[in-house]
Amino acid sequence: MGAKVELRDVDRVYGDVQALSPTNQVLEPGTFTTLVGPSGCGKSTLLDIIAGLNKGNGGQVLIDGSPSTGPRRETGVIFQEAAVLPWRTVLDNTAFALETQKVPVRKRREIAREVLQRVGLSDFVNHYPHQLSGGMRQRVAIARVLSTDPDLILADEPFGALDEQTRVVLGLELLKVVRQGGATVLFVTHSIQEAALLSDRVLVMGARPGKILLDLHVDLPPDRDPTMVGSPVATALVEQIWTVLKSEAQRAMVEQGPRS
Amino acid sequence: MSTGPVATESATTPLRKDKPEIVRERRLGLTVRGWTIVGALLTVLFLELAPRLGLVDSFSLVPLSAMVMRAFGLLTDPEFLSQDLVPSLLSILVAFIFAVVSGVLIGLLVWRFDWARKTLDPWLATYYAIPTFALYPLLVALLGIGFVPIVLLATLFAVVAMISSTVDGLDGIPRSVLRLAAVLQLDPFQRTFKVLLPAALPQISVGLRLALSYSLIMVLASEFVLSTSGLGHFISNAYNDFAITDMYAGVLLVFVLALGLNFAFAAALRPQSKRVLS
Numbered sequence: 001m002g003a004k005v006e007l008r009d010v011d012r013v014y015g016d017v018q019a020l021s022p023t024n025q026v027l028e029p030g031t032f033t034t035l036v037g038p039s040g041c042g043k044s045t046l047l048d049i050i051a052g053l054n055k056g057n058g059g060q061v062l063i064d065g066s067p068s069t070g071p072r073r074e075t076g077v078i079f080q081e082a083a084v085l086p087w088r089t090v091l092d093n094t095a096f097a098l099e100t101q102k103v104p105v106r107k108r109r110e111i112a113r114e115v116l117q118r119v120g121l122s123d124f125v126n127h128y129p130h131q132l133s134g135g136m137r138q139r140v141a142i143a144r145v146l147s148t149d150p151d152l153i154l155a156d157e158p159f160g161a162l163d164e165q166t167r168v169v170l171g172l173e174l175l176k177v178v179r180q181g182g183a184t185v186l187f188v189t190h191s192i193q194e195a196a197l198l199s200d201r202v203l204v205m206g207a208r209p210g211k212i213l214l215d216l217h218v219d220l221p222p223d224r225d226p227t228m229v230g231s232p233v234a235t236a237l238v239e240q241i242w243t244v245l246k247s248e249a250q251r252a253m254v255e256q257g258p259r260s
Numbered sequence: 261m262s263t264g265p266v267a268t269e270s271a272t273t274p275l276r277k278d279k280p281e282i283v284r285e286r287r288l289g290l291t292v293r294g295w296t297i298v299g300a301l302l303t304v305l306f307l308e309l310a311p312r313l314g315l316v317d318s319f320s321l322v323p324l325s326a327m328v329m330r331a332f333g334l335l336t337d338p339e340f341l342s343q344d345l346v347p348s349l350l351s352i353l354v355a356f357i358f359a360v361v362s363g364v365l366i367g368l369l370v371w372r373f374d375w376a377r378k379t380l381d382p383w384l385a386t387y388y389a390i391p392t393f394a395l396y397p398l399l400v401a402l403l404g405i406g407f408v409p410i411v412l413l414a415t416l417f418a419v420v421a422m423i424s425s426t427v428d429g430l431d432g433i434p435r436s437v438l439r440l441a442a443v444l445q446l447d448p449f450q451r452t453f454k455v456l457l458p459a460a461l462p463q464i465s466v467g468l469r470l471a472l473s474y475s476l477i478m479v480l481a482s483e484f485v486l487s488t489s490g491l492g493h494f495i496s497n498a499y500n501d502f503a504i505t506d507m508y509a510g511v512l513l514v515f516v517l518a519l520g521l522n523f524a525f526a527a528a529l530r531p532q533s534k535r536v537l538s
C-alpha cells in the first residue's frame with residue numbers, strides 16, 4: 001500500500017532566495033500527484049526534501065506519520081538523467097538496489113527479470129546501457145525503483161530528456177505499473193499535458209517565493225490512454241494551468257525586467 | 261595551425277569522440293598505421309645497415325641482429341635473470357602497486373574533502389614540472405642505495421598520475437549517479453567500490469598506464485645510479501665497460517618490456533572502455 005506524505009511548514013532558503021516558502025500538503029496513499037511550474041520555482045527542492053536528499057530549513061515531513069530524517073529504503077527516486085551504471089548490464093542495474101540491501105544473487109536477479117518484463121525490457125537483460133536508447137535507459141531506472149516495491153515514488157522530470165511520443169508512452173507505462181503496486185507518486189514535469197494525462201491531482205507552483213498556487217483534481221478515469229489528452233476535461237485543465245502559469249511568467253518578467 | 265586538405269576534411273565530418281581509432285584516414289596514400297609500419301621498418305633497416313656499412317662506427321652502434329642475439333642470450337643467462345631482470349621487474353611492480361593504491365586513496369580524499377583539494381591542488385598542478393629525480397641524493401643520504409630508495413622514487417613519480425586521474429574520473433561522475441548512491445543509502449564501502457571507483461575507472465585506467473610507464477622509467481633511471489643490480493645498472497655497467505653489445509641488448513630489452521607492458525595493459529582495459537555512456 002502507498003505511503004501517506006504530510007508536509008508541515010516545509011521551507012527552504014538559499015542565501016536570500018526563498019526557494020520554497022512554507023508549504024503544507026498531504027499526499028494521500030496511492031495517489032499520483034504531479035507538480036508543474038516554471039523553471040526555478042522550487043519543484044526539485046520540494047521533491048528532494050521529501051526524498052531526504054535535501055534538508056529544509058524548517059518544518060517537517062511526515063511519512064506514514066513518522067518524521068523523515070533522510071533517505072529511506074521504501075522511497076524510490078527517478079532522476080531526470082537515467083541514473084544507470086554503465087559498467088553493469090541491464091539486469092544488474094535493475095538488481096542494484098536489491099544488491100545493496102544484501103538480497104542474495106539468485107533472488108534479486110529473479111525479481112529483476114520480473115520487473116524488466118513489466119517495463120518491456122525482457123529482451124535486453126544482458127545489454128549494457130550504452131547499447132540502449134535514452135528511453136530504454138530510463139526504463140531501466142524505473143525497473144530498479146520497482147524492484148524494491150516502494151510505497152512512495154518520487155520522479156523529477158524523468159522523461160524531460162525524451163521526445164514527446166516516448167514521453168507519453170513511458171508516462172502511461174509508469175502510471176500502469178505504479179497502479180499495480182499501489183505506491184504514492186509525486187511526479188515533477190515541465191509538460192502540462194503530461195501532468196493532466198497522468199495524474200489524479202496537479203499542483204501548480206509559482207516562483208519567488210516558490211509556493212503552490214493551485215491544487216487541481218483531475219477528473220479522468222483511473223485507466224488512462226493517450227487519446228485522453230484531447231478530452232474536454234484535460235483541455236479545460238490544461239487551459240486553467242496555463243492561465244496561472246502565464247500570469248506568473250508575466251509577473252516574473254516584470255520583476256526581472258529592470259534588473260537585467 | 262597548418263590545415264592540409266586532410267585536416268579540413270576531418271573538420272567537416274563529425275567524428276564521434278568515443279572512437280579514437282580514426283586510422284582509416286589516408287595521408288600520401290597510406291593510413292596512419294601504414295606510416296607507423298614504414299617508420300618502424302626504416303628504423304630497423306637503419307639500425308642493421310648503418311653499423312655494417314660503416315655509416316656509424318662500431319663502438320657507437322652494433323647491428324640490430326647482434327643486439328637481438330645478445331638479448332636472447334641474456335634471457336637464458338640465470339645470472340642476468342636473477343641479478344638484473346627480476347630485481348627490476350620486482351621494483352617496478354612494487355612501485356606500481358604502491359602508486360596505484362596510495363594514488364587512488366589520496367584521489368578519493370582529494371575529491372571528497374575540500375580541504376584536501378585546496379592543499380594538494382597546487383602540488384598536483386606543478387608536480388611534473390619538478391624534477392623528482394633531483395631528490396635522489398637526499399634519498400641516498402636517508403635510505404642508502406638499493407631497493408628501498410628506488411621503489412620510493414618510482415612511487416613518488418608515478419603516484420601523482422594516479423591521483424590526478426582518479427580525481428578527474430570522480431569529478432566526471434554524473435550527479436544522478438551520486439544521488440542514486442545517496443538514495444540507496446550505500447555505506448561508504450559500497451559507495452566506494454560499487455559506485456565511485458567503477459564509475460571513475462575509464463579515467464583511472466589512463467592513470468594506470470601512465471603510472472606503469474613512470475614506474476618503469478624511474479626504476480631504470482634510478483638503477484643507473486642508485487643500485488648494484490637491476491636492468492638499469494646492467495646497462496650503465498655495460499656502458500662503463502665498453503660492452504657495447506651488452507648495453508644495446510639491455511636497452512632493447514627495456515624497449516620490449518615497456519612496449520609489451522603497455523600493449524598488455526591496453527588489451528586488458530579495452531573491453532571495459534566501451535562501457536561508457538557518451
Ligand SMILES: Nc1ncnc2c1ncn2[C@@H]1O[C@H](COP(=O)(O)OP(=O)(O)OP(=O)(O)O)[C@@H](O)[C@H]1O
Nearest residue numbers: 014017019037038039040041042043044045046210
Ligand atoms: N544548491 C543550491 N544553492 C543555491 N540555490 C539553489 C540551490 N538549489 C536550488 N537553488 C535555487 O532554488 C530555486 C529553486 O530551485 P529548484 O531546483 O528547486 O527549481 P526547479 O523548480 O526544480 O527548476 P527546474 O524546473 O529548472 O528544474 C532556484 O532559484 C535555484 O536557483
Ligand SMILES: [Mg+2]
Nearest residue numbers: 043044045156
Ligand atoms: Mg528541477
